[in-house]
Amino acid sequence: MSRIVIALGGNALGNNAQEQQRMIDDAAPSLIGLIKQGHEIIVSHGNGPQVGMINLAFDSASQKTDKIAKMELPECTAMSQGYIGYHLQKGILKELKRVGMPWHVATVVTQVEVDGNDPAFAHPSKPIGAFYDAETAEEMMRQHPETVFAQDSGRGWRRMVPSPKPVSIVERDSILNLLDHEFIVIACGGGGIPVIKDADGNYQGVSAVIDKDSASAELADAVGAQYLFILTAVDKVAVNWGKPDQKNLDEMTVEQAQKYCEEGQFGAGSMLPKVQAAIQFVKSGENRRAVIASLEKAPLAMRGLSGTLIHA
């Protein structure tokens, strides 16, 4: 029996509630398939498109009516944890019922402590929200000079927000408790709600979005997982990505992965944090493995037939 953390990409969950539920419903059999094989699973998920959409919805509405106020990023991440967690709970419960398994499922609204002095606060690098063309992004930056937009892996322009490193998971003991009682746990959604401790030792939300791959590696370490599965929109990690000589990788050692990172083979803010999270997890303990694969081909990846394996 292995304990497996499965990180689902926010960009792989579609662009609206219907698409999101459908993609989760499609992925549920492979998640439950792992439990049937005797494994324990903890599910985390991204929220890049969703947190940007929620933030923009409140911003736009607040400009039209004084009955709706702006919503800060920590609250937007909390909302995205509820929105995505709800669909995950529905999809997973439906599949559990179909196969007649008596497991429970619960989403933990998760706060993740970050360092208030993390240099990332001064360098917004996390893409959130929709993709725009260069012209629209430039116009939005002119209208809102405090907002940063940048290219996201050649896919278009996106708003960038600070993304400090996760330091510790505030609800770690609650997560472990639920795991001990046969719960499928959904935690650290959107990388967790970023918080810092104030002078009185109380947590305060900060305006940032934590990278969910990095938080998932932290989560996998905190719960003593043997596997970290990072599921996204591409089947495999590639070198020379998007070029005529693109080569999809079946596996790589942490040393090879580190070398590729140094060569700049992976998109910053997209594939790079996934490979870095995989390296961090595999290096931080004995017999740990990470797999980066597509949500669509998750069942094959679970059987070692798709995805890129990262090992010691």
Ligand SMILES: Nc1ncnc2c1ncn2[C@@H]1O[C@H](COP(=O)(O)OP(=O)(O)O)[C@@H](O)[C@H]1O
């Ligand atoms: N070297 C690479 N190999 C494969 N995909 C890459 C590479 N570099 C950048 N990418 C892009 O990274 C994307 C995954 O990152 P992202 O969309 O941010 O993930 P998430 O599913 O977590 O939202 C892929 O869909 C692909 O467009």
Ligand SMILES: NC(=O)OP(=O)(O)O
């Ligand atoms: N928070 C986060 O990393 O989201 P994505 O996976 O959607 O980028």
